[in-house]
Each structure stands twice: as C-alpha cells, then as structure tokens.
Amino acid sequence: MKTYTSTVTENRHQTKQAVTNYSELNDFFNILRLLIREPSVVGCEDSFFRVLSRELEEIGVKVEYYYGVLVAQGSKPHDLILSAHIDRHGLLCTGANEFQYAAFIASNRGDLTGDSVSEQMMHTIENRFVGQAVQAHLPYTGTYLGQAHIINSYICPTRNNLIFELDGLDFVQPGTPISFLDRLKIENGCISAQIDNAISAAMIIHLFRLGFEGTALFTAQEEAGKSWRYAMSWFQRQQLTTQRLIVLDTSPYPDREAAEIQQVVLRRRDANGFFARELTTELEHKCQAMGFSYSYKDAYIKAQNKERGTSYSLGRTELGRLVTASNGEINGTTLQIPSTEYHTPNETAAIDAIAAVRHLLMSYIA
16 A cells, blocks of 8 residues: 555645534435335346436426436536436346346447456456345336345356356346345444445435535446446437536445545546546545545556556546547546445445545535
8 A cells, every 4th residue: 555655645635534423414324225225236227216216306306217317407407417327236137047247248248348347346256245145126116026145156258247146036037137135334434235326326315405406317227338328318418518527436445444545536537538627626626625535546546557567447437438429528527435345235435435525515505
C-alpha cells in the first residue's frame, strides 16, 4: 500500500472527515434493506423495476418505464442527471440442472470485450460461492420458487463462464433466474450484502424523498455491458445531450486497508476516454470543502500496474461507453463508494463512505 499512497497523494485530500451521525442514514438503510431482498439477476430485472416504480410513485415522482431503463424525474429534470444500474450478479438455469453465471452466458456476451472489471475478476471470485444460499424466481413476476445451496463452482474453459452445482432446484426450467439469498448486515462501522448496485438505487430513492428535483436513470444489464445502450436510447428519444450526468456505483479494492484510504472514489477517465472535466472538478472541490477524503480510480489502477508490472484495464464503464457512442455529447463523471468482496453477497462498504457520498449528492438539492 505504500506505493499506492505515495503515488496518488496529489489526487487525495488529506483530511478524512468521520461522519458518525448514522441516524441520518436510517431512511436510506430501510430502503436498502428492502431492495436487497428483491431479486434483480442480470437480464431478469422486470420485477425489480416494478418495486422501484412503486417506491418512487408513492412520493409523487414522475416515472416512465422503457425497455431496459426506468426514468424518474422531478420538477427540474435537466439540472442534474443521476444514473445507477439495478442488475445484480446471480445464476441462470440454462439446461436440465445446469446453472451458469448470468452475466456471462452466451446471449449476454455481445457487449463484453474481455477487459471489463467483472471479466477480469472471474478467476478471483470462482471459489467464493460454495455454501451460498440461493433462491429461484419466475423471470418476469419475481415469484418465489424455492431455495438451494451452491455446493461447487468452477470455470468451464469451453464456455468461458462460471458453472454452478446446486443441492436442489433441479426442477426449474431454462431461463429461470437464481438470485443469492441476501440480507443487509451492519457491524463494525460497515455494511455488507450484495450491494452492487442496490446501494445506488437506494441512494437515489432516498434523495428524491429529500427533495431531489433532477432526473434519475435506473438501467438494466450493466454487468453484461449493455446498460449504456438503454440509457443512450432514452437520451436519443428525448433529443437530449448533457455534460452533467453522474453515474453512481461501488468501486472494488483488494482489502479494507486499501478501501478506507478514501471515502469517495472519483474518475477522470476509463478505457474508453475522458469524462467531463468540469463536473469531475466540481465533485473534487466539494470533497475538499466538506473534508471528505477521495482518490481517482484511474490513477490507482495506473499506479498498481506500474508497481506490479501488470496491465489491468482502466475498465469500461457505462459512462465511458456513452461518451464514446455520443462523440462526447453525453458526458459527466462517476461517483463511487469504495468496497471490498466485490461481486459477492458479502460486498462491504464503510458507513462513513456512504455518508460522504450522501452529503455530496445532497448538495445538489436546493
């Protein structure tokens, strides 16, 4: 960790503000608990979209549902646009008693080029799921079908995907999504669950409850590299361009020490290109003014590659794909919560980091 810290000091504010008034987060945690219990396996997000619609419509937010994207708008829709993907990793039944990692089945691989964070981590996470409880649901309605446990998982070299063996659910039909049985845990100043990316969806609902008046896009199939297409279609329908799009997500680190160096993770760019400098700098200045520690993930990856002699990609994010596809007419920046145990049901994030991101976003509420 010494090399990383010394390399990116210029990108990290030195004063780390502890946000200990957790009672301010009670509403947010209640929303997050609800969302984590709802299935939203990659490619089978319909029932989760309906849950989001209900929560938003109950507080008077205008909601429109298009294929692959739910759009929520306040009274000032163009002031700021937030985006969060709502799919989560899980399994898909692909044959008789055959279960594959949903994001990487053949029909989902068209937008994956081998250099996404998810694909690069597949070998890292292949053994993390043994003993994990899972539950099957009907694809569209989300109706519960039954539970089982994962007894083995391995990478099939011919299918280039994670294959799972279960101690039950042999009766489900191909196309049935299998989600991880999950509950939110809060302990030792951290939360843990399969928070990617229910945490961002919960944050947006929380912000609308507090008076956010901009626009929010909830997109499907980000883990399969497709979410940008759904967001792009909405922008095209509206004949709208913007430089004020903030994409919310978690950002993986190898351990808690590395994650807790910063409360907020920013990016200047990804493998596709550069993000909007003005909005990125705006968030950086807000971090400095509020006393939140931050770092730039692209700088972190470059420093790690230099130290270890590796060549990990800067990642291909939803925003980067939008920037490329629109020739820069749709741009913005990312705002991420540092986490560990990425892409597992035990992904962990510090409550101080969540509170910091919340305070940054609340600054956009009049």
